Amino acid sequence: MSLEPPLLVLVGVLGLAIGSFLNVVIHRLPRGQSLLTPPSTCPSCGTRLRAIDNVPVLSWIALRGRCHACRAPISAQYPLVEGVTAAIFVLVAWLTPVGPGLVAHLVLVVLLVVLFGIDWHHQILPNVLTLPGIVIGFLFSLLGPPGWKASLMGAALGAGILYGIAAVYFAVRREEGLGMGDVKMLAMIGAFLGWKAVLVTLILASFSGALVGVGLIAASRGGMRLALPFGTFLSVGALAAMLVGEPLVTWYAGFFVP
Ligand SMILES: [Zn+2]
Numbered sequence: 501m502s503l504e505p506p507l508l509v510l511v512g513v514l515g516l517a518i519g520s521f522l523n524v525v526i527h528r529l530p531r532g533q534s535l536l537t538p539p540s541t542c543p544s545c546g547t548r549l550r551a552i553d554n555v556p557v558l559s560w561i562a563l564r565g566r567c568h569a570c571r572a573p574i575s576a577q578y579p580l581v582e583g584v585t586a587a588i589f590v591l592v593a594w595l596t597p598v599g600p601g602l603v604a605h606l607v608l609v610v611l612l613v614v615l616f617g618i619d620w621h622h623q624i625l626p627n628v629l630t631l632p633g634i635v636i637g638f639l640f641s642l643l644g645p646p647g648w649k650a651s652l653m654g655a656a657l658g659a660g661i662l663y664g665i666a667a668v669y670f671a672v673r674r675e676e677g678l679g680m681g682d683v684k685m686l687a688m689i690g691a692f693l694g695w696k697a698v699l700v701t702l703i704l705a706s707f708s709g710a711l712v713g714v715g716l717i718a719a720s721r722g723g724m725r726l727a728l729p730f731g732t733f734l735s736v737g738a739l740a741a742m743l744v745g746e747p748l749v750t751w752y753a754g755f756f757v758p
Pocket residue numbers: 542543544545546547567568569570571572
């Protein structure tokens with residue numbers, strides 16, 4: 501049984517508020533700054549944001565994407581992260597039965613959104629997120645799906661596959677194609693979602709990564725080497741695996757089982 505519509509609205513509001521905090525995490529964590537102090541200020545003029553400037557999405561629209569004091573543009577990333585977090589929260593709460601599994605999925609969404617944002621900007625996946633993430637995912641698996649065995653196998657498979665690919669790539673190309681951050685991130689995804697979801701995540705991430713890569717190379721008219729942060733694709737792949745992984749596997753298996 502999933503949540504009733506009035507509660508889904510509440511989950512959406514919660515998602516907006518958490519998304520607002522995730523903006524702070526994405527900005528400050530890679531810079532080694534405190535997540536709680538000082539309060540948010542305009543990056544251009546240093547004016548402290550008023551409470552009314554901190555309402556997710558709405559403030560940005562009301563201010564037309566500009567600081568109230570100096571009119572410097574405020575990145576559309578802020579309302580985007582808030583809106584996307586809220587939308588995914590509602591989708592997950594709608595599709596997941598109420599229980600420890602739902603809480604686990606929402607926690608994983610938080611981690612995936614932050615890892616996406618930080619990998620996008622800095623091409624790093626901080627250990628301070630992925631390593632505790634592996635432990636938290638495993639602890640949740642003791643209370644609900646996918647169960648602790650699938651969780652352990654997921655963490656091992658996630659780390660093993662990407663470590664293997666990274667080692668082969670390094671042996672062939674003599675340069676680092678995949679970072680250890682990706683290895684730990686897929687282990688974390690496996691700890692939360694189990695080993696089957698690791699395979700779905702990896703296939704979706706590689707496929708979408710290849711599509712976007714080809715598109716970017718075509719757009720830049722060849723020659724240019726582009727380093728795409730694979731963690732962003734792992735985030736999107738894991739979200740898809742979480743939301744539609746089971747129907748996807750059933751549909752795919754339908755081609756082979758008469
Ligand atoms: Zn300003």
